[in-house]
Amino acid sequence: xxxxxxxxxxxxxxxxxxxxxxxxxxxxxxxxxxxxxxxxxxxxxxxxxxxxxxxxxxxxxxxxxxxxxxxxxxxxxxxxxxx
Amino acid sequence: xxxxxxxxxxxxxxxxxxxxxxxxxxxxxxxxxxxxxxxxxxxxxxxxxxxxxxxxxxxxxxxxxxxxxxxxxxxxxxxxxxxxxxxxxxxxxxxxxxxxxxxxxxxxxxxxxxxxxxxxxxxxxxxxxxxxxxxxxx
Numbered sequence: 001x002x003x004x005x006x007x008x009x010x011x012x013x014x015x016x017x018x019x020x021x022x023x024x025x026x027x028x029x030x031x032x033x034x035x036x037x038x039x040x041x042x043x044x045x046x047x048x049x050x051x052x053x054x055x056x057x058x059x060x061x062x063x064x065x066x067x068x069x070x071x072x073x074x075x076x077x078x079x080x081x082x083x
Numbered sequence: 084x085x086x087x088x089x090x091x092x093x094x095x096x097x098x099x100x101x102x103x104x105x106x107x108x109x110x111x112x113x114x115x116x117x118x119x120x121x122x123x124x125x126x127x128x129x130x131x132x133x134x135x136x137x138x139x140x141x142x143x144x145x146x147x148x149x150x151x152x153x154x155x156x157x158x159x160x161x162x163x164x165x166x167x168x169x170x171x172x173x174x175x176x177x178x179x180x181x182x183x184x185x186x187x188x189x190x191x192x193x194x195x196x197x198x199x200x201x202x203x204x205x206x207x208x209x210x211x212x213x214x215x216x217x218x219x220x221x
Contacts, residue, residue, distance in 0.1 A: 008212045009203035011129050055202070057136040071211055073203050076214070 001026055003033065003067040011074040013049060014043035024066065030055070031062040033072060050077055084158040085141045087134045087202075092160050097174040103155030106178035108185040112193055114173040116166045123208050125168055131203040132163035140200045144192055152188040154179050159192060161202055172204075 007015045015037070024033060038045035041043050045062050053060055054073040066072065084100040098111045116128040148156040158176040166172050175192045179185040204215045 008133055008201065009205070013214075022156070054133075054136055057139045059199070072089070073136065073201070075133070076203065078197065078201055078203060 001028070001066070002020060003066055003068075003070045005033070005037070005073050006071065006073040008073065008075060010076045011044060014047055015041045015074075028066055029062070030060055030064045030066060030072070033066060035061065039073075044074075047076060051075060085138060085145065086160045087132055087137045087141070087158060089164040090142070090162070090219050091161050092174045094171060094174050097158050097160050100158045100174045101156040101176035101178040103178045106155045106185075107180055108182035108193055109176055109178045110182070110185040110189040111170045111174065111176040112189050114193065115171050116168050117168060118168050127199070128166045129205040129207055129212070130163040130172055130204045131167055131205070132161065134163070137161060137200050137202055141196070143171060143199065144195045148177065148188050148192060149196065151175070151191070152177075152179055152184045154184070154188050157188070157192065159196070161196070161200065163202060169178050220221065 002021055004020055004023045007018050012018045022033065022036065034048060038048055052075040054066060054075055055066065055070050084097060094113060098109060101109045118125055141161065142160050144159065148154055148157050155178045161173045162171065175189055177189040177192060178183050179188060205212050206215055
């Protein structure tokens with residue numbers, strides 16, 4: 001299956017890109033996707049513990065399932081309107 | 084009113100949108116881009132957003148408020164893109180029958196937004212830039 005990955009803020013800097021289509025084995029979960037991404041982008045691996053993941057605009061756990069066509073976003077800590 | 088926009092926020096419009104006949108109080112909160120007091124001179128703040136998800140999460144915050152307080156209106160506008168020091172990056176207006184409820188609900192809104200709404204802030208100085216990723220106090 002293919003999923004569409006979006007990188008934001010420091011995660012985009014670490015990956016050197018903002019969007020990417022990734023092929024995964026059927027049944028792969030969010031953790032499996034992160035494993036693939038962190039292997040490809042070592043700088044992303046350093047951020048991994050701080051990054052939350054959203055699938056189709058909802059936060060999910062690393063054990064969350066993925067399916068064909070999902071939009072998966074890597075969400076570094078958000079800073080909102082004020083600090 | 085819930086918006087995520089690249090344009091300057093019409094603060095009056097946000098406040099006005101919260102007026103309600105059954106409300107005795109409208110509390111408006113503005114988050115403004117500020118100059119760091121510790122030296123380095125900011126040129127601007129660059130906000131990045133995931134707009135589709137930010138809208139959805141703002142709606143989530145509104146629903147949470149409506150279950151906790153007797154709010155009539157909850158308006159939230161988050162701006163992104165380059166924002167100059169002194170300009171508002173977010174405006175929130177909440178109306179309730181009584182002022183204490185409105186203050187509490189508005190406070191809840193900004194705290195919750197900072198937890199779940201995907202908007203990021205980058206400080207841009209003359210000689211570099213950095214993402215701000217701490218969950219600090221405003």
